[in-house]
Amino acid sequence: MTDFSQLTVETVPAYVAQRPALARRIRSTGELDVVEVGDGNLNLVFIVRDAEGGSLVLKQSLPHVRTDPSWPMTRERSAREALVLKTHEGADARHVPALYDVDGDDYVLAIENLDDHVVWRTELNEGRPHGYAAGEIGRYVARTAFHTSIFGLDPLEQKKLAAAAINPELCEITEDLVFTEPYIEHAHNAVLRGNEADVAALRADRRLLTEIGIAKYRFMTSAQSLIHGDLHTGSVFVREASGTPGAGAAAATGTSVRAFDSEFGFFGPTGFDLGILWANLVIAAARARALGEADRTQHILSLPAELWNAFEAESRALWPARRDPRVFGDEVLEALLTEFREDAAVYAGAEAIRRIVGFAKATDIETLEPGLREGAARAVLRAGRALIVERRGLTSVEALSSETAAIFDETINPAEL
Numbered sequence: 063m064t065d066f067s068q069l070t071v072e073t074v075p076a077y078v079a080q081r082p083a084l085a086r087r088i089r090s091t092g093e094l095d096v097v098e099v100g101d102g103n104l105n106l107v108f109i110v111r112d113a114e115g116g117s118l119v120l121k122q123s124l125p126h127v128r129t130d131p132s133w134p135m136t137r138e139r140s141a142r143e144a145l146v147l148k149t150h151e152g153a154d155a156r157h158v159p160a161l162y163d164v165d166g167d168d169y170v171l172a173i174e175n176l177d178d179h180v181v182w183r184t185e186l187n188e189g190r191p192h193g194y195a196a197g198e199i200g201r202y203v204a205r206t207a208f209h210t211s212i213f214g215l216d217p218l219e220q221k222k223l224a225a226a227a228i229n230p231e232l233c234e235i236t237e238d239l240v241f242t243e244p245y246i247e248h249a250h251n252a253v254l255r256g257n258e259a260d261v262a263a264l265r266a267d268r269r270l271l272t273e274i275g276i277a278k279y280r281f282m283t284s285a286q287s288l289i290h291g292d293l294h295t296g297s298v299f300v301r302e303a304s305g306t307p308g309a310g311a312a313a314a315t316g317t318s319v320r321a322f323d324s325e326f327g328f329f330g331p332t333g334f335d336l337g338i339l340w341a342n343l344v345i346a347a348a349r350a351r352a353l354g355e356a357d358r359t360q361h362i363l364s365l366p367a368e369l370w371n372a373f374e375a376e377s378r379a380l381w382p383a384r385r386d387p388r389v390f391g392d393e394v395l396e397a398l399l400t401e402f403r404e405d406a407a408v409y410a411g412a413e414a415i416r417r418i419v420g421f422a423k424a425t426d427i428e429t430l431e432p433g434l435r436e437g438a439a440r441a442v443l444r445a446g447r448a449l450i451v452e453r454r455g456l457t458s459v460e461a462l463s464s465e466t467a468a469i470f471d472e473t474i475n476p477a478e479l
């Protein structure tokens with residue numbers, strides 16, 4: 063009997079052959095091409111292809127953090143990701159990969175192969191912003207939020223789903239890495255020597271720390287909708303339209319944007335998903351600014367507003383279909399949109415700061431040479447702080463992005479600008 067507890071390129075063909083749910087996805091009787099492509103913090107990921115064009119992805123949870131084997135991690139996250147993926151597929155199939163199979167014994171998910179897409183962060187780093195993706199993700203967040211909230215679901219079903227989607231261990235990682243560790247001395251933290259004073263200033267800022275404490279409390283207690291939980295630019299696949307429309311299906315492919323890697327999903331604050339993406343766009347813009355790319359910086363800084371505007375428009379479009387309009391009148395939607403926007407800004411600020419100070423850094427900044435990295439990191443820290451403390455005074459995403467741009471102008475000074 064083959065041991066599938068930790069898949070390898072060699073054991074994947076036998077694994078696929080014994081999963082009945084995969085028989086219609088891939089022909090396992092012939093030779094299979096298998097490559098391991100995982101580059102995240104947590105999992106093994108294989109792309110599997112047969113000789114007839116069939117393909118799929120296998121994702122297996124390791125019992126520890128991939129990049130730190132001494133850090134144990136529950137393998138049950140695999141079942142939790144499956145629940146988020148299945149539920150989000152029901153709410154917005156256009157924006158997630160299809161789920162083919164769930165193996166609870168060996169902690170393996172089989173999902174749609176999207177290797178005709180590229181990871182958004184990689185593209186941003188290469189100077190290809192794929193701006194259309196911001197609006198698509200805004201619609202994805204609106205649809206998944208509405209259809210998993212009490213506005214879209216029967217209240218009894220919604221509570222059962224919230225119970226099934228509980229994800230304590232992965233929530234704890236976010237609670238620690240995003241909301242606590244950046245603000246204390248911790249072995250996970252590291253910054254350039256030139257940024258140490260920037261971090262000390264944040265830690266001495268009582269107003270900021272109070273906002274972070276409240277944001278953490280809300281993250282831990284606001285069960286608004288089944289969120290993705292880790293919606294950064296490395297969790298989004300993008301594909302630009304190509305080919306000639308009308309020249310046949312094989313000749314043309316449409317634009318496609320998919321949110322993947324939802325293992326951190328749970329019932330949390332809807333604004334969290336928006337905020338995580340917003341922060342990572344700020345980080346991408348800081349990279350562009352440090353490299354002296356003024357137009358690209360401006361373009362990337364316009365994307366948080368596109369994200370928000372699409373979210374808001376889709377939320378308004380879904381609102382007439384809400385359950386129980388007797389007390390959930392239109393004024394409630396206005397109040398909720400304000401709350402979601404303010405939450406998005408505070409979570410964006412927290413995410414921006416942690417990606418500079420804490421354990422899981424962003425390649426956008428890390429791959430800059432140190433002379434540019436220091437200023438870019440300082441700019442992200444200051445922009446993060448401003449998103450948090452100024453979100454109630456600057457009441458639009460556009461105004462907050464203008465503030466981010468002004469901070470970049472003051473903080474980043476490449477010779478060519």
Ligand code: SR1
Nearest residue numbers: 103127235236239292422
């Ligand atoms: C130990 S996991 C570190 C980070 O990787 C994931 O993508 C999440 O962002 C988490 O915070």
Ligand code: MG
Nearest residue numbers: 102292297323
């Ligand atoms: Mg991930």
